[in-house]
Structures are given as structure tokens and as C-alpha cells.
Amino acid sequence: MxxxxxxxxxxxxxxxxxxxxVEGVNTVIGENDSGKSNAMTALRILLDDTYxxxxxxxxxxxxxxxxxxxxxxxxxxxxxxxxxxxxxxxxxxxxxxxxxxxxxxxxxxxxxxxxxxxxxxxxxxxxxxxxxxxxxxxxxxxxxxxxxxxxxxxxxxxxxxxxxxxxxxxxxxxxxxxxxxxxxxxxxxxxxxxxxxxxxxxxADVQDHISVVFIDALRDVASELGKPKNPIRRIIESVESLIKESELDTIKSEIVQLNISISKVEQVELVGRKINEKLLDMIGMVYSPEIILQSGLKDDINSLSRYLFMKPSKQNDIDSLGLGHLNMIYIALKIVEYEINRTRELINIMIIEEPEAHIHTHIQRTLFDKLKVTKDYTQIITTTHSTHLAEVSEVKNINIMKSISSNSISMQPSQGLDEFGKQNLKLKNLKLSDCIERYLDSKRSVLLFSKGVVLVEGDGEEILIPNIIKKTLGVSLDEIGIGLINVGSVSFEYIASLFGNERIRRKCAIITDEDVQIVEKESTFYKAEAEERGQKRKDKLTKLYGTNPWVKSFFAPHTLEVDFALADTRANSDYISNVIELNYVDTDTVERHKKNLKSGTEAKCANTILTLAGNMGKGWYATTLSNYIDNATTIPKYILEAIAFASKEVISLDIILKMIEYSLSKYDGNTVIDLKKENKEIKTNDEKNEIIKKFKSEYENDVVTKFLREVEKYCKD
Incomplete structure (x- = not known):
């Protein structure tokens, strides 16, 4: 059960x-204050007779x-x-x-x-x-x-x-x-x-048959081990009946002798005599009881267990260990205590809050894997912030917490997932949940923690898009709450299937290339089949997720590198020119590529960009380009729309004001809005909205205004 x-x-x-x-180990993940601890407390209220x-x-x-x-x-x-x-x-x-x-x-x-x-x-x-x-x-x-x-x-x-x-x-x-x-x-x-x-x-009739053990996240291990009712003592109490009678008799005999020896110490006897003398002085011989001072160490093993303590074999004090080792020791002790004391035959549940506390990432994975061995005799529920624990968790074992205003809900990413795989992705012999579990490493499992998700197909997008957003809007994707995941292919449909009303109710934007060919047919870069694949991909994603309110696809008309160059040939081409100069030594080659970039046709511009990215490698090209872009960069429209869609539910007024403050700084102080002055007066949300409204009105063509228009569009939808 x-x-x-x-x-x-x-x-x-x-x-x-x-x-x-499920049976075995379960994971509840979510941001701070999302309700993980509240859920565990609720479970204890219902089932734990010690709570x-x-x-x-x-x-x-x-x-x-x-x-x-x-x-x-x-x-x-x-x-x-x-x-x-x-x-x-x-x-x-x-x-x-x-x-x-x-x-x-x-x-x-x-x-x-x-x-x-x-x-x-x-x-x-x-x-x-x-x-x-x-x-x-x-x-x-x-x-x-x-x-x-x-x-x-x-x-x-x-x-x-x-x-x-x-x-x-x-x-x-x-x-x-x-x-x-x-x-x-x-x-x-x-x-x-x-x-x-x-x-x-x-x-009470039921709780007598249920065992619930709770390990708090805010654990002071050294303090816990020093308490009279620490795990060591509880373990010894449980095994007391297994100690041989002859061993107990020997211990009792030695304690009796120890008590006698302590009582006969000259200073101890002296203190006893002085107390007697003081009593005689105070109340006289008739009413004064005669007392002696003696040692009274108890000879039962239960009392003795309080004097048992742990220490490293090569050190004198357990306090000399770091917090990570202390936490691991404490969890090990609690599991041993639980194994020994699990006498409740109906169900055994262990709740561990944040088992990763102070523990190195590799040990986190090992610890979590070892916890799985308890499946035969108990059920474990852990709460965590760790992407490393999420990585080794099975999708069907995960609950994800999502905060909505003052409420939180629990979402199950595996709900109906395998059925979706069979019906929509035509998976016959494979379970979609198994495929996703193997795919979600510690980097990609960020999507389980993010408030909004953007899926991209390659290194270029993974490197360049976060930098473009930071340079133009003044905030990072992390600040907005967006996780950008490099799928490493164009098979978005598998990962995007995690998002929907049944599973993870968070916005997921897919950014991919439509691959419409722009170079001349004679060019080595012309690939008609790429355009066909791009159209098929667009049709597939539209069919799968066209009615899903949580998933939306955004297509680069050509490719990221080309569309970034074409977004604004005046500004963006200057950044690319810097990369051209860095990559080529021959002066004529540099000038030819610059000319194609700025004054040539779109086909010639595309040919130069594809040549450059091909020579350097798309990942390194994006890295180099990121060193040159600034707040004047033009964001390709499809990227702006994708980020706006993903951040629809999570972007806050304070983040918007931070964007506005950053954007105003590029106008060299000659701005209609003096945000520093007005910030002192901004207190309510209405006042914040008024500033935002004023900015959008005065700076209609600013990138922040364009971004906010896209967010508002999706909010209306």
C-alpha cells in the first residue's frame, strides 16, 4: 500500500x-514560497500521530x-x-x-x-x-x-x-x-x-498503523545530535531488547562500582558533610534529615544511550565536520532509525525537505539514487530546489508547484504523457516519459523550475538570444523567470508535450527556423530540401499545439544568423562588421563582405552571413557577436514575440520599470520622464502603471515599448 x-x-x-x-521516491519541486512545505505539513496533519x-x-x-x-x-x-x-x-x-x-x-x-x-x-x-x-x-x-x-x-x-x-x-x-x-x-x-x-x-485506530518520519529543511545537525531524544538514542532504545542479558548485567555491575567510587571521592564526601552541617545550623538536630551526596548514574541501557555520541574517527569533535557531511550523517541516521523503528504495517512514509542542503552536486545525485533502495519498505517524498535532483528523478515521480497570485497548484508533468506520445507522436514501443527522462539532464531540467520556457534548436540561439535580451531590455532572462533550453535538434514536439492543461501549465515558446531560402540557387548555401523540412516542421507543430494555450511556435523566416542581420542593416550590420574584421585577414575579403552586408541585396547579405558563420561555427560566431552588441541592437521580431509570450504570466511591474530605467539611460538624460525623481513618488501599482503608460506614449518606437505591446497582445489572447 x-x-x-x-x-x-x-x-x-x-x-x-x-x-x-508513486511507490519509492517522489520529488516536489518549485520556487521559494510556492507551497512545498505547506503541502508536507498538510500531509503530516492528516497522517502523522507525532504531529x-x-x-x-x-x-x-x-x-x-x-x-x-x-x-x-x-x-x-x-x-x-x-x-x-x-x-x-x-x-x-x-x-x-x-x-x-x-x-x-x-x-x-x-x-x-x-x-x-x-x-x-x-x-x-x-x-x-x-x-x-x-x-x-x-x-x-x-x-x-x-x-x-x-x-x-x-x-x-x-x-x-x-x-x-x-x-x-x-x-x-x-x-x-x-x-x-x-x-x-x-x-x-x-x-x-x-x-x-x-x-x-x-x-487513532489508523495512525497506529502508519509511520511518518519528517526531516526538516532547517536542520541544525549538531544541535539535533546533542538533544536527549536524538536519533542515536531512539535507535538504541529500539535495539535494547536485543542486547544480551549477560552484557547488561556486566554493565550494571560496573556502573554500581563507578557510583561507589565517585561517592567516595574526598571532595564529594566533604560537600555532603557541609550540607548536613548547614541543615543542622538552620533547623536543628531534631528536624534535620541526615543526607549523603552520592553518584546516581542509572544502570539501564535506555538512560545510558543519552551519553552516546558520534565523532569522526580521526577528529575529536563532530563540529569539526562541514555542513554537507553533517547533513549526510543526519539523513543516514534518520534512515537507520526509520528502518529499525518501522513497525507500522500499513504504510511507512518518510518526508525529507531539501535533502540537497549543503551537499555537493555529485553527492546529491548519489544520495538520491541510494534513497531509491528504500522502495521495498517505505515511500519517500522530498522537496527540492535542486536541478541535479530533478535530473535523476523520474518524470512520473515529480510534482511541480506553481504560484498563481496568492495561491499555488501542483502540476504533474507525466499526466497523460505516454498517451499523448502514442496518439500524437506515434510512439509504439517507446514511452514518451522514458524518452524525456533520459533527455532531461541537470541543464535541461531547468525547464521544470522556470516560470516560462523558450525552446531553441542550437548553440547559436542559446548563446545569442540571452545576450540580445540583456543588452536591449536591461534585464536577463533569469530576472524575468524564463528558462532557455537548447533542444539540440528540431524535435521540439517531444519536450513541448510536457506543457498543457493536463501537465505543466506554464508558457512554452518554440523558436525554430522556417528555412525559407534567400540565397541564389547557384549558391552553395541554397538547399531546397531545407525549406521543405522547415514547412513540414511548421505544419507539424501547428497541428500538435495550435490549440494548446500553453505552447506557441515562433519561426525565423530564414535562420537566426541571417534574420539578425536583416532585422536592421544599419545597426546590426555594424556589429557583424566587427566580427568580419576579426575573422578575416585579407583586406579585400573584409571589404567585400562588408559591402555585401550593408549595400548588397538580401541574397548577398545572407551569403556573407552564412559564409562567416560556417567558417567560424555558429556557436563561436554567436559568442563573438555577443561581445559587440549593445542597447541599440534590433531584436528580430520573432524573438521579441517569443520572449513576450513566454513571460506573459510572470513579468512584473517592477521588472518593467527596470527595463524603462535602463532604456531611458541611452537617451543621455534628455528624456521626457525623470524616472529618478518620479521613483520617489511611486508607491502603488496604479502609479507604476501610469509611468509605464507615459513611457509607451512618449517612446513608441523604443524596444521596451515594442516588447510590452507583444506581452499585452498575448495577455488579451
Missing amino acids: FLKYLQIVNYKNLKSTRFSF YYNTKRLKENDFSDSLENWKGHWIILSAVFGKITSEDKKTEVCAGIVPENEDEEFLKSYIKSGEDDIGVISLFIRPQKHVRKKLSEITDTAEFEKERRKIKISDYEFYYTSRAQTDFTNNDIYAKIVGDLENGKCSNPDEDDDSILGCKLNI
């Missing part, structure tokens, strides 16, 4: 989302950040377990969470066909029955709101159920069981539907 799904409704920044897990959570610990800010008024709303946490076999169901506790009658619609969306039975445990943190009953009887909206304002945290209850086959992330379901509170309607608790909520459950 293993945890297959976790539904979370109205808990902190997780308004309504579902996590998907006791009730109305005394419940706080107002535990309710969803997006609720205008938390009062009356419910927090819902629901775990769906998979792979419950007929043998498992023979146990009373396991049989108690398996639905008596399976809901086909629920199973269709939650469980693949052919799997064993499911089990469900749910927690509803909701107002007590009398509170809901009173609200449900009020028909006047004003009176309802007045009564609702009286609700306190202490009016809430923790109600556990089993067997619920309900998608609680469905807004209609939520409205049915809770009501429309904002419009003065509360559901009648007398009409609570067990077919939706499930059967009442004594959670």
Missing part, C-alpha cells in the same frame, strides 16, 4: 490542488490566503492510497478505509485500470455542527453575515472519515458540502452526505 494522491483544499496558499505520488494538530494549534492564517473571510470555510485534506490487495483487506484497519462500493467515475480519474483497490482517509476542519446549523437557518443575508463574524477558531472541529470517493478540489462539490458563504448560504449539517464525506473514522 502506498500514498497515491493527496488532496488539499483551503490550507494556506494551497487553495485547491491535488498531488500525485498532533487540533483546534489549539489551528490558526486563522492556516486558512487559504485567497479567502476573503475564512470564517465558516473548511480545510479539507484527503489521502487516497493505492495497491491495497485482498491480503491487505484481511486486516481490520485496512478494510476500514476501502470503499464498499467503487465509484467508477472517481476511479477513472484517480486510479488506472487494473490496479488493486484504493483506500481513503480524509480530514475536515470545519465549524462545529451547532454553528453550521444556526447559519443554515438564517435567510437574511445581513443577519447571516453578522452571525458568521462571531465564529472563532475554537468553534471548529476536526472530523475524520474514511472511504470517501470524492474530488474535493471540484468547486461544485465544495459548494455542496459547505454552502455559498459569501452569498449568505450555509449547508445544513443534518443533510451531511456520507457518500461524499465518507464514514466517520477514529483516526
Whole structure:
């Protein structure tokens, strides 16, 4: 049995989302404050009996950040377990969470066909029955709101159920069981539907059979190991019964002798006598008890275990080790503790927050691979920021967090991925998920963390595009939140399949060449088949992703190198002229190429560019060219559009103002807008928007204005 799904409704920044897990090691990735830790806390609230959570610990800010008024709303946490076999169901506790009658619609969306039975445990943190009953009887909206304002945290209850086959992330379901509170309607608790909520459950009966171990991200290893209840002591407590009786007797005998020896130390006896003398002085001989001072080391192994400590074999103190080694030791200790103490037969879950903390990248991969060996006896859920851990994770094991305003959702990149591969990419003997797993190295797995993604086909685009954006807009792609991935081919359809409503809901722009031939047919660079391939590629991508709101293709009419030169023969050609001078020694050759570049036909210009890039290699050409471009560079339109599309959801007002400030600096101070002066007065978003509006009006042809127009266009779409 293993945890297959976790539904979370109205808990902190997780308004309504579902996590998907598999056996073995699972990875939850996402940016800071995206809700990874909140999800793990929610799981512990539901299943971990050592994390006791009730109305005394419940706080107002535990309710969803997006609720205008938390009062009356419910927090819902629901775990769906998979792979419950007929043998498992023979146990009373396991049989108690398996639905008596399976809901086909629920199973269709939650469980693949052919799997064993499911089990469900749910927690509803909701107002007590009398509170809901009173609200449900009020028909006047004003009176309802007045009564609702009286609700306190202490009016809430923790109600556990089993067997619920309900998608609680469905807004209609939520409205049915809770009501429309904002419009003065509360559901009648007398009409609570067990077919939706499930059967009442004594959670203690189940939690006794569930083991949850939590390793915090903010771990002070040296401090943890120094605590009385450290992992070492808990391990020794667990193996105490296995120690031979003869060994225990020997230890006890030696401790008795040690206590006697300590007590007979002259200074110790002297202190005891002085205490007795002081008592006699204070209360007299009749009332004064006679005391002695003696050693009282306990002789049981449980007490002795607190004095066990770890240290490096060649050093005197564990504090001499670095943070990386300490973290690895601590994780190893927790896993050993878990292996020894995993006595709960129903399910064992280990939660590790940021296992990569302070650990070298190569060791991160090794550690993660070794964690997989625990698959036979436990399920591990890790949260991470590490692209290296993402690299060694399987796509089906990953949940990606995405922040939307004050809410976060969980996305599963493997959802329906293999089916997409079979139906649309005609993959017969290969699984698309397997192909992508092999493809996503630590560099390319950046796409799992980025807020927007741009896929390019080669080294030239990978090198030149980030530099063009930085030089012209004044911000890097990283600042905008865009990850640029070099696919290394034109097979974009495989990687782009990760993006969509079912999987990763982030913008993915594809930049590729249409390869329309511009050079003369007699030229060595003329390739009719390239133009045919370009058209087929365009047709394929349009067919696959034309209706996908998250994926859009942008085509260079010819190739990056040619279209950069043709974008503005006055400005961009000057940068290319510098590269020509650097690459060629012969004066006549330099002048001929410069002439073709600036005053020749498009065909001659293209021929010069292709010759130059061919001689140097496209990657090195792009690197060299990047050294010369500046803020006067003209961005090819298709690149500008692609970056605008990818950044549609993530670009902020502050980033835009930074672009404007950078752009104004090239006007040598003679600007209509004095941003330094106005910045002191800018406080609200309305004031920021007013500055942006003013800039766009006064500088219509500025590259920042052109970029913002493209962003606005996609926002309207």
C-alpha cells in the first residue's frame, strides 16, 4: 500500500490542488514560497500521530490566503492510497478505509485500470455542527453575515472519515458540502452526505498503523545530535531488547562500582558533610534529615544511550565536520532509525525537505539514487530546489508547484504523457516519459523550475538570444523567470508535450527556423530540401499545439544568423562588421563582405552571413557577436514575440520599470520622464502603471515599448 494522491483544499496558499505520488521516491519541486512545505505539513496533519494538530494549534492564517473571510470555510485534506490487495483487506484497519462500493467515475480519474483497490482517509476542519446549523437557518443575508463574524477558531472541529470517493478540489462539490458563504448560504449539517464525506473514522485506530518520519529543511545537525531524544538514542532504545542479558548485567555491575567510587571521592564526601552541617545550623538536630551526596548514574541501557555520541574517527569533535557531511550523517541516521523503528504495517512514509542542503552536486545525485533502495519498505517524498535532483528523478515521480497570485497548484508533468506520445507522436514501443527522462539532464531540467520556457534548436540561439535580451531590455532572462533550453535538434514536439492543461501549465515558446531560402540557387548555401523540412516542421507543430494555450511556435523566416542581420542593416550590420574584421585577414575579403552586408541585396547579405558563420561555427560566431552588441541592437521580431509570450504570466511591474530605467539611460538624460525623481513618488501599482503608460506614449518606437505591446497582445489572447 502506498500514498497515491493527496488532496488539499483551503490550507494556506494551497487553495485547491491535488498531488500525485508513486511507490519509492517522489520529488516536489518549485520556487521559494510556492507551497512545498505547506503541502508536507498538510500531509503530516492528516497522517502523522507525532504531529498532533487540533483546534489549539489551528490558526486563522492556516486558512487559504485567497479567502476573503475564512470564517465558516473548511480545510479539507484527503489521502487516497493505492495497491491495497485482498491480503491487505484481511486486516481490520485496512478494510476500514476501502470503499464498499467503487465509484467508477472517481476511479477513472484517480486510479488506472487494473490496479488493486484504493483506500481513503480524509480530514475536515470545519465549524462545529451547532454553528453550521444556526447559519443554515438564517435567510437574511445581513443577519447571516453578522452571525458568521462571531465564529472563532475554537468553534471548529476536526472530523475524520474514511472511504470517501470524492474530488474535493471540484468547486461544485465544495459548494455542496459547505454552502455559498459569501452569498449568505450555509449547508445544513443534518443533510451531511456520507457518500461524499465518507464514514466517520477514529483516526487513532489508523495512525497506529502508519509511520511518518519528517526531516526538516532547517536542520541544525549538531544541535539535533546533542538533544536527549536524538536519533542515536531512539535507535538504541529500539535495539535494547536485543542486547544480551549477560552484557547488561556486566554493565550494571560496573556502573554500581563507578557510583561507589565517585561517592567516595574526598571532595564529594566533604560537600555532603557541609550540607548536613548547614541543615543542622538552620533547623536543628531534631528536624534535620541526615543526607549523603552520592553518584546516581542509572544502570539501564535506555538512560545510558543519552551519553552516546558520534565523532569522526580521526577528529575529536563532530563540529569539526562541514555542513554537507553533517547533513549526510543526519539523513543516514534518520534512515537507520526509520528502518529499525518501522513497525507500522500499513504504510511507512518518510518526508525529507531539501535533502540537497549543503551537499555537493555529485553527492546529491548519489544520495538520491541510494534513497531509491528504500522502495521495498517505505515511500519517500522530498522537496527540492535542486536541478541535479530533478535530473535523476523520474518524470512520473515529480510534482511541480506553481504560484498563481496568492495561491499555488501542483502540476504533474507525466499526466497523460505516454498517451499523448502514442496518439500524437506515434510512439509504439517507446514511452514518451522514458524518452524525456533520459533527455532531461541537470541543464535541461531547468525547464521544470522556470516560470516560462523558450525552446531553441542550437548553440547559436542559446548563446545569442540571452545576450540580445540583456543588452536591449536591461534585464536577463533569469530576472524575468524564463528558462532557455537548447533542444539540440528540431524535435521540439517531444519536450513541448510536457506543457498543457493536463501537465505543466506554464508558457512554452518554440523558436525554430522556417528555412525559407534567400540565397541564389547557384549558391552553395541554397538547399531546397531545407525549406521543405522547415514547412513540414511548421505544419507539424501547428497541428500538435495550435490549440494548446500553453505552447506557441515562433519561426525565423530564414535562420537566426541571417534574420539578425536583416532585422536592421544599419545597426546590426555594424556589429557583424566587427566580427568580419576579426575573422578575416585579407583586406579585400573584409571589404567585400562588408559591402555585401550593408549595400548588397538580401541574397548577398545572407551569403556573407552564412559564409562567416560556417567558417567560424555558429556557436563561436554567436559568442563573438555577443561581445559587440549593445542597447541599440534590433531584436528580430520573432524573438521579441517569443520572449513576450513566454513571460506573459510572470513579468512584473517592477521588472518593467527596470527595463524603462535602463532604456531611458541611452537617451543621455534628455528624456521626457525623470524616472529618478518620479521613483520617489511611486508607491502603488496604479502609479507604476501610469509611468509605464507615459513611457509607451512618449517612446513608441523604443524596444521596451515594442516588447510590452507583444506581452499585452498575448495577455488579451
